[in-house]
Amino acid sequence: MPKSKTNIKEPEKNRRERLCEKESSFHGRVHTITSRDRRLKTVPEPLSEKIVSFSLDARPPPKLTKLLMNVTIQGSVGAVQLVMSSNNTVNDLIIATARQYTKEGRRPFLKSTDASLFDLHYSQFSLERLEREEKLVALGSRNFFLFATKTAAKGCEKETPCCREAVENVSENVMPWIKIMHLF
Numbered sequence: 001m002p003k004s005k006t007n008i009k010e011p012e013k014n015r016r017e018r019l020c021e022k023e024s025s026f027h028g029r030v031h032t033i034t035s036r037d038r039r040l041k042t043v044p045e046p047l048s049e050k051i052v053s054f055s056l057d058a059r060p061p062p063k064l065t066k067l068l069m070n071v072t073i074q075g076s077v078g079a080v081q082l083v084m085s086s087n088n089t090v091n092d093l094i095i096a097t098a099r100q101y102t103k104e105g106r107r108p109f110l111k112s113t114d115a116s117l118f119d120l121h122y123s124q125f126s127l128e129r130l131e132r133e134e135k136l137v138a139l140g141s142r143n144f145f146l147f148a149t150k151t152a153a154k155g156c157e158k159e160t161p162c163c164r165e166a167v168e169n170v171s172e173n174v175m176p177w178i179k180i181m182h183l184f
Helices: 005-017 021-026 090-104 150-154 159-183
Strands: 066-073 079-085 118-121 143-148
Touching (some): 090 118, 090 143
Parallel strands (some): 066 143
8 A cells, every 4th residue: 555645754854853953054944143152252353464464575485405206217117216305416316216226126137336327317208318417406307217328238338439330330331222322
């Protein structure tokens, strides 16, 4: 047998009557202000000009003392996170990154932790390396990419003989093709 609609509304009516004062304001009923709800006025105007008018010019802005740097090493999975002082240089960052990378035992292992064998770039797509004397604060970024120089990767002792050999090999191979092109 179906229930009448009057029976359904009755529990809802009882429920609304049981709402406390805080809940009644949420449901759209206006709460009347009683004497216990009034705020005691210990300070007549809490946001008066005298209290708020502290001088912002008197204090200089806080200087950055430490910087969180993220350096990804070529071939590694994730970035090495370092906290560096703001007056450190790029060379200091390279040295600290190589030390931290080997300390954590990450792979692939570095052949050497010598800072001269690495160049720091803004990203893996950036061709320009950062100057080693430049301050970290002046760089404008906190994420960098550390490349091993070609001398470190190939194992050459000096960079110039390796480059000279590569240029000579290319120049020897190009000449025969030029001679063939003149024949056509």
